[in-house]
Amino acid sequence: MNQEEIKDRVERWTRRRPPGKIRVFEDTSAFMKITAGDVLSLGGGHYLVYGEETEGRFGLDEQPKFWVKRAIDLATGKKKVVKLAFYESFELSLGEQKVRCYRSPKKEARILEKTAGDGRFMQGISVADAAGNPVRILDRILGKSLYAVIHAYEISHREYFAKTFPSLFAACMDAVHAIADLHAMGEIHGDIRNDHLLFDRESRTWRWIDFDYAYEWTERPFGVDLYGLGNVLLFITGMGFHVLKDMAACLPDEAEGSICLEPSDFSLFFPHRIMNLKKLFPYVPETLNRVLMRFCAESGAFYETAGELLEDLEEAGKEMGQ
Amino acid sequence: MLVAVDNSENSRRALRYVGRMVKHLSGPVTLLHVVPSPNPDLFADQETMDREVKRREAEGRQLLSRARDILGEEGVDPGRVTEKLVVAAPPLTVAEAVLSEQSSGGYETVVLGRRGMTPKEEFLFGSVSSAVVRRAKGVTVWVVE
Numbered sequence: 001m002n003q004e005e006i007k008d009r010v011e012r013w014t015r016r017r018p019p020g021k022i023r024v025f026e027d028t029s030a031f032m033k034i035t036a037g038d039v040l041s042l043g044g045g046h047y048l049v050y051g052e053e054t055e056g057r058f059g060l061d062e063q064p065k066f067w068v069k070r071a072i073d074l075a076t077g078k079k080k081v082v083k084l085a086f087y088e089s090f091e092l093s094l095g096e097q098k099v100r101c102y103r104s105p106k107k108e109a110r111i112l113e114k115t116a117g118d119g120r121f122m123q124g125i126s127v128a129d130a131a132g133n134p135v136r137i138l139d140r141i142l143g144k145s146l147y148a149v150i151h152a153y154e155i156s157h158r159e160y161f162a163k164t165f166p167s168l169f170a171a172c173m174d175a176v177h178a179i180a181d182l183h184a185m186g187e188i189h190g191d192i193r194n195d196h197l198l199f200d201r202e203s204r205t206w207r208w209i210d211f212d213y214a215y216e217w218t219e220r221p222f223g224v225d226l227y228g229l230g231n232v233l234l235f236i237t238g239m240g241f242h243v244l245k246d247m248a249a250c251l252p253d254e255a256e257g258s259i260c261l262e263p264s265d266f267s268l269f270f271p272h273r274i275m276n277l278k279k280l281f282p283y284v285p286e287t288l289n290r291v292l293m294r295f296c297a298e299s300g301a302f303y304e305t306a307g308e309l310l311e312d313l314e315e316a317g318k319e320m321g322q
Numbered sequence: 323m324l325v326a327v328d329n330s331e332n333s334r335r336a337l338r339y340v341g342r343m344v345k346h347l348s349g350p351v352t353l354l355h356v357v358p359s360p361n362p363d364l365f366a367d368q369e370t371m372d373r374e375v376k377r378r379e380a381e382g383r384q385l386l387s388r389a390r391d392i393l394g395e396e397g398v399d400p401g402r403v404t405e406k407l408v409v410a411a412p413p414l415t416v417a418e419a420v421l422s423e424q425s426s427g428g429y430e431t432v433v434l435g436r437r438g439m440t441p442k443e444e445f446l447f448g449s450v451s452s453a454v455v456r457r458a459k460g461v462t463v464w465v466v467e
Contacts, residue, residue, distance in 0.1 A: 087366055097442040104363040186413055214363035217412040219448030227446060268442055302445045 001046055001074075006039055009074040010048055026130035031067045031084040040071065040082060042135055043127030047071035047082055070140075079140035080124075083108070083212070085133035092213070094227055095269025101213050105134040107190070108212040112136060114185050119200075120178035122209040141209065143201040146232065147194035150239055157281055158254050160239045168236045170322060171206045173313055176229055178208060180306035183222050190214060192228025194235050226303050227269065230295035233313075234267075237277055237284060237292065244272040247280075254281045264298040271297070288316035324429040326354045326420045326450075327389045329381075332435030336466035337389055340433050341396025351403050352427065353389045355382045356419040359411035375409065382407050417453035424461055433464040 001009070003022060011017040023038045024046075034040070040047040051070040054062035067086035072079060085105045092101040109126030116123065124138030144152075150168075153160055175197055179189055189196075190213030200207050215224060235241060242252075244261070251259065265276035274280065275296045278289040291312045294303055303309045325340055327333045344351060357378045365371040386405040394400055410419035424432050436451045444452070451465045 089364075094446065095442075097446060099446065102361075102364045107363040214361055216364070217358060217361045217415075218446075219415050219417055219450055219453050220446065221412070221415070223446040223448060268445060297441070300441075 013077040028084045028129045046074040081138040083136040104214040111211040119205045143199040145195040146197040285319045287319045323431045325433045336435035337392040345397040356416045431462045
């Protein structure tokens with residue numbers, strides 16, 4: 001596509017013709033130099049960059065991810081997320097535990113291929129740019145994260161648990177099933193969090209996103225994912241996390257009388273985070289609470305596979321009439 | 323007897339224990355070091371990964387040589403000792419590699435040191451000695467703390 005053709009396409013999808021020459025990048029190595037208004041020429045397609053994705057974590061302000069561009073596919077006008085190759089290694093905090101983590105574009109590219117057409121995962125393709133960098137071109141998901149969905153509720157836990165939780169629990173089961181299937185393919189998600197599970201408004205499905213975190217292979221290669229699944233389950237069951245400090249100030253209305261929290265009631269990884277939700281919300285079914293307790297400091301019988309977790313969740317589902 | 327060794331203090335302690343126990347007995351002792359192959363996803367290219375595998379193998383050979391010395395210091399005849407280096411590539415774990423070696427070599431006893439992981443570490447990374455104890459069948463396992 002020449003400059004005029006690119007400009008025609010840009011005008012078609014943005015209703016504004018760029019006045020000057022458009023920079024077209026075939027080699028995306030210097031991704032910091034690629035900014036809004038530039039076009040990426042990748043795998044025979046052209047993508048107009050209009051910004052960068054941002055990410056906030058643990059109370060930090062949203063930070064731009066310069067290697068993740070928001071773009072428009074100039075062939076179709078569809079919005080895309082273009083992840084350029086960026087290699088980094090850092091210490092990831094999983095609660096109080098540090099883990100060496102590596103960003104791996106090729107891992108994400110491989111998972112995209114293996115999960116193509118599976119509505120439980122983000123969709124996209126991976127192409128090599130002119131310098132051989134693996135670039136992932138992803139369909140933009142329109143919808144909120146699990147984190148945002150649950151934080152938006154302004155109802156009591158009792159009401160949430162009776163009316164909303166059953167459908168979220170079913171979604172959670174599907175999401176755990178998706179991860180179990182991923183593990184069966186020999187892959188791990190690597191960064192399971194409440195904001196990496198998005199409700200796609202178009203397909204009406206929950207989709208896992210962001211698979212580029214990789215780790216050294218260990219005796220329990222799926223341990224990191226199980227850690228994440230435990231957090232997701234706690235979050236949806238509790239309608240958020242509950243920590244000791246909050247309890248000291250004010251017990252939830254649903255708690256019956258005074259409660260006595262013991263060391264065995266807390267998370268293995270977050271010593272102030274309460275796992276034994278039955279003490280706060282007595283109507284949480286025993287079978288479900290037992291699953292949460294497997295992520296406690298004094299459990300001693302951790303889940304080894306997502307399949308084991310799923311089995312126990314199915315049991316809990318039955319008790320809840322699902 | 324198959325003695326799985328790594329670079330931990332407990333592994334050296336296990337070696338000294340084995341040395342004291344078997345020096346008056348007969349029979350071969352095989353020292354095994356399993357090199358966990360690095361995850362290929364952590365490397366931008368194959369060349370860098372191959373270099374890392376070679377580095378780990380060289381380190382493993384040194385470790386085995388040192389393990390043989392420790393048995394010698396405890397009075398075990400060096401003629402009874404053989405060394406074996408195995409690379410475990412994903413999805414094979416270290417414990418699976420140890421048990422595979424035990425099975426193919428027909429060893430009656432497997433010895434390992436126990437690192438003493440915290441529950442958090444055990445949750446995330448798993449323990450080789452726990453996995454060997456849990457999965458071993460028809461074999462005696464010694465775990466030395």
